[in-house]
Amino acid sequence: MYRWPKVSYKEEGLREGMQIEDAHISVDDKVSLLDALSETGLEQIVVGSFVSPKWTPQMERIDEIVTKFNPKPGVTYTALALNSRGVERARAYSPPLTIERDSFPRLTCHMCDVFVRRNTNRSQMQEMERWPQIVAQAQELNIKEAGIGCNASWGSNFLGEFQVDSLMTLLEKEHNMWDEVGIKVASVAMGDPMSHCTPAKVEESLYRVKEKWPEIKHFRLHLHNGRNMAIASAYAAMRTLEPEDTLELDGTIGGFGGCPYCGNGRATGMAPTEDLLHMMEDMGIPTGVDIDKLIDCVWMAEGIMGRELFGHVSKAGPRPKHLEQLYDIDMPFVETLEQATHFKKGPQQYEGGIYPYQEPITSPYRDRVEKGQPNYDPANGDYPWKQDWFPSK
Incomplete structure (x- = not known):
């Protein structure tokens, strides 16, 4: 049996999800969704972004959302702020917001020079030119541990696939800068805005990081799902890491979300929160989240957006x-999908459906289950079938 790492999860629907949706979605709808998410057991929720409404009009009324929603004790609410002005705007609402700071001062940059130019109007080299300043500030503050990281870690829609060797070379350059000033590297972050993650690439990347720097125990993955690899890649990460490691993951209810800079729009998506957490619970990793309430949130979001979202557990139900x-x-x-919601809404959803059977369906296996017996009981050699005709050993 696998022993899993400690997993921390953050819900990004109000930011990653809403930033690519219709800018006219009402504040009241967003607040209702945020309040519903707060009741699911999620411990970390991102409420939006303090960014320029010129480029992200979907976040223009973030101030109203923060003042209208009902914070729930025990839930950490954060918002994205890309610069000092955004941080100052967010600070005006703390509490209820927690002004999020990386646990570690971090050197990071994008593997894709094209994407970072499109997204932030700067080059990869300009990102790297900030590294000495970050290191100097950490020294001034007598920081003992730091982080390294990379975005667009495994590939780009504009430059193609990136080899793990290239990723490791970049991470090593960052690591060396911390080594030179005697600050321990304790964390690695890898992002994937253009959905190039695969389980094999994620596994290889984490394995090589752990092999080269075994003292690193903290890992953060930000995986987009445009090619349906985010959950499989998250699983690969959990398989690769060890119980003493911590893994930070994020996603969005229904898997909605997107990026206008990467070329995939709403197809970019993220791992559907309900699908990923449902998988984790089945693996024996406790999440503390009520999947049934998450499904209600997905259905609410679909009503707000006026279309189906990308998750599966919200359609077929938990196992x-x-x-x-x-x-x-x-x-x-x-x-139909509407009929399939009987798992939550009841048998009236399929009432009047086609019934082709001449006689009611019966089964000795179901009889056992309804009597509280296991469907199969191999430990006791107890099966519903007659074994007389099976060949003997």
């Missing part, structure tokens, strides 16, 4: 494991 969750074995055909 039914207990008797009260199991489907009626004599149900009619279920064909």
